[in-house]
Amino acid sequence: METALRYDAKAAAQLVAIQLTPDMVAQRAAVLRALVPGAGDRVLDVGAGPGLLAAAIAERVGAAGRVLGVDISASLLAYARMHFASMPWLRFVQADAARLPCPDASFDTIVCTQALEYLRDADAALAEFARVLRPGGQLLAIDTDWDSIVWASSDAARMARVLALWDEHVADPHLPRTLGRRIERAGFERVCVRAMPLLNPAFDPDTYSNRLIDLIASFATSRGADEADVDAWARDLRGREDYFFSLNRYLFFATRARERVGVAVIR
Template sequence: MLKFDGNGARRTERLYASPDVEAQRKYVMSLLAPQPGERVLDVGSGPGYLLALIAEAVGSTGATHGLEQSLAMNELAAARTSGTPWAHIDEGDAVALPYPDGTFDAAVSTQVYEYVADITGALSELRRVLRPGGRALILDTDADSLVWHTADLELHRRVLAAWEEHLVHPRLPRTLPGLLRRAGFEITGRHVYVMFNPQMAPDSFSIRMMDTMANFVVGRQGLTEADAQAWRADLRARSAEGDYVYSMNRYVFLVTAI
């Protein structure tokens, strides 16, 4: 698993500050559409970027709660939402939400449930803390949707196989519809958000992910530091030759608590 200690949290914060992830947050906000006065939960709130936007949307007559296991992440989120005292940062687990039944009007979870082993329990907990008729937005990635142009296909395959070790459910979106229905939700919308980098810009999502992945895979699947550097060099060569392509699908489900 990835570590979200002090250094890991700051790396994640820098990744989430990229223009690509900022655009994703705007897309999520347009679909979730938090309203003034609503109570909204962010499961896996991380460094608090999305939580801060939700807090601004619901205003002082509403409330937001960001739930996160990492103390380092919670410190970043608390600093980011310090100007909105109705934004609360809570330490906890997605499979045991520390809130009474029916607390929230809406909830959101982006890139979180793919890390949760007990996905059935986590979705049941999400349903429990939503009021009847409350809504939720869930966004996760299917690892098989990745398109990343490389010359050394075998090395690339090994890197991706090693990278998958940081996930519990690398292909979660294809099973989410049934899981959501069984947890007590009605699916009201399905969307695909594409992370697309047609070039290797310095602040692009893919170049920041490339560094994170190269660090993670060393020592896994037989990969060495030299392998990781060769993989990075291959991708940079594709950029230099003008044939760089990165694309990843993120699947969005909008649901209502029955």
């Protein structure tokens, strides 16, 4: 599971802070509504990160089920293991999405949120998903098109510089544009997609976008951006009376089967 953004202790803490915002709590609730995990289900969470979604799924499937969270980041997995050790049917392992340590057809459901866009070879991961998912099993994936950011700023050129560097934190910052067809080619059918907008129309410290500022700033400076320029960018955003942020993520839902059909839009 290759990524340009390395989740060291600092980046892991920033990601956990993002995942605990009401925006991300709402996203996890939307995933649970789409999946409807039931008692006894076997669920694989690829790119599980700090384990918050995997833990929520584990609560739904209960002790009769099994949830495996996979991630490449040791720092994020350490957080997950520390906070969710009370459910023995929930495990976390360090592994690559393209080389899953799982038998064929061993899961009823795979969920992969904000992970495929980090991979150099998303198609290899999708092929692995098809291998370990039972026929008729369900796949839910969420990824972001980072061109969809709308962020009020007093310096458009500076915003463009910072976001151009931020694009480098993933392997494919525009993955949703091609993901539906690639899921289909990997052996899935009934591929559906819907937009999941993130909207912060006013500044609040406890929002996705405010926490994202810290993550972007750290990454941009690690990529050689001028620290004073990045600091000015962050101060400008947080100091605006007309604060506005919007970003589109896309939820893809598909079924593992032999036949292949086109991409539909969920209405």
